[in-house]
Amino acid sequence: MRSIGFLINSFFGIIIMMLSLVVEAKNDIEGVRVWPSPDSTRVVFDLSNKPDYSYFMLKNPLRLVVDFDNTSKADALPQIPDEHRIISKIRYSKAKNSRSTRVVFDLSSSAKPVVFALAPTPPKKHRLVVDLYAQQTSLYSNDKPQSKKRERVTDRDIIIAVDAGHGGEDPGSIGPSGTYEKNVTLPIARRLARLIDKQPGMKARLTRTGDYFLKLNTRSVKAREKRADFFVSIHADAFFTPGPSGASVWVLSLRRANSEIGKWLEDKEKHSQLLGGAAELIKDTENEKYLAKALLDMSMDHSMRTAVQVADEVVGELKKVTKLHKKRPQSANLGVLKSPDIPSILVETGFISNPKEERLLQSSSHQEKLARAIFKSIKSYYKRNPPDDSLFARQKGPGQHVVKSGESLSLLASRYGVSVAALKRANQLTKDILYVGQVLTIPKA
Template structure:
């Protein structure tokens, strides 16, 4: 450390602070610099380390105070420099990582930065397959995405209220409401204070075979006057551009189309069939997105002022997957002093989360995906009237008497007036 301090007088740059953002499958380390950094790096094994050399750089940081106890990076320290004027920083690792380093220009509230992303090289967790998702009476899976995070604070409102913190709190509350509903399951896209690229967010939803992606954000404007919530869906123009991009990536056809890709694999018509299937998937998901958005707007109107009283279509990065129904919910304007204060309260966060949940649950109860618990509960029912028998009822709904008896656990053909019978699904 003395060597580092002795170079302060002639160093052209300064390492002002180090921030560590661990996430489930990577860790981001940010070096805050006085000037644009000049750097190089290399990896070492036995033990695993990542070494970063900062040219013409000095620092006054006490590295012993830096907390780095994540799953990948356990310690950040300095080491002997290879040459005078170079600051060598060492990241101690639990296992080998794939490092990605890049500088960032000043953007409020930050100045010059060097970003180090250390990605886990182990095999990722197995994604949910279409076959697993198609299980009988399965849960409806909702991917809940808390906007921004880590190095990306989002908008910063009066009183240093950070969008990334508010969106995470509302998302956690929304996930709890979803999990409390029998037949629904929440997947948190971001579980802590770390950065995820917008592309990765929709990828997580796809890996988990989500039925819907809900991304939570807080709006901001140059003027403090605007306030109120809004709900956004993918624009048709963005959807078409994404479909076109996917068509050039044939290796992703299987991922995007599931079992259908196996049928059309290695045929001259693959690209045309894939396009048709993706178009149908896009049409379905965009209709669903709009329907969910309308119900969420309706419920949010009951608990908060709305800036937009109808869903709005936009080309937003997190809504880039036309194969997955997706909505982006702006819960209010963090740039409005009154609303920023309100958004920071637990009671208002809970009201917003409950409203978003109600709108979502109402939609899926009305239009449940096949094979889900909701679908089984919404099966058509018939109340037995005078003069009706099992055979008469079976004939009316075009089902067999045997299926009707099995569905209702009947031991005989005898039914009573007023008895409610569940009609077999798929009839």
């Protein structure tokens, strides 16, 4: 009996010892990474286990304090470059107790913190993410504040927002040899932007200019802030097997567009953006919401029609330089395509998960071919359908089209952004019948 009692006591003793070790087991900060961007900064703490943390803000001077419970310090904290505009320094401070670590962010200006934990996604372990968003945007840009209304000018540039997918802490898909999608999308976007900027009458605006993270909704917001006429997002596809390959082009789904319209209509501050000067005349009236919806419905119809037409052209140009995964534009509920008022497309330049296409996507010459195909398509559309106040519109004048097999008045009217009636008037047509080889005058849209 004594031996049994001894064994039982020993067993419970081992259990108690193991429990005490679990209680005393410490988490470790294994590394700290900083991802700066023009108007926000992301700091990522790599940890050995799930973080137990809290945080608070202090004033005079401005600081963010993050407490890690039961956690040991990293060997070193990263230095902050002098040109950094949100965080001036990251340092340790006296912790709440001997088992904890306190990290202090000295801030150079007012910022909104968003702090959250991320579960392991191999090869990465547990992480704590600290996002700091600038609240004084004038400190983060050399651009002059833009008026709410675009003044009526002539010969203006057509603005193309070029979005490089992923970035910073978000690498996107990863190829078999370790290529990050974010390191493919940015050089293609830069090449496309250079081609656009070389074209008189067009101007590119990159949503991100370096390796930093942008939220999906921030990308379309930046396009709107830049008064973009068109938005194109560059990505690289992936699958869990290496077989699939080829490029594809995506447009906003009607369901997503209607959902975004609903959100806009619930936001009173957005109405003035939709209505322009008319908002002052109908402010605080029951008619405002209905007028806003009517205008946004028309804007959505135009932007989705434009997006589909450009997407068709992009598919046609891409098949000349690379294999296609989808032979027609596809529609989807994609987060980056959420602007019902801005024509938007997403171009999957190939499958980074396919070893052959991964090598191609790393090639400078192939990146240039992809960029030229996208540029040629966008330019071609706006040469035919320029905004009235643009340089392209003044250069255009009445155009001509030679009728091909299978083409109809309604098809050509949709392609050139004019009505069937306008086409018939411009060509003195009394019937809807066209003949192959017939030369039509195309009036201004």
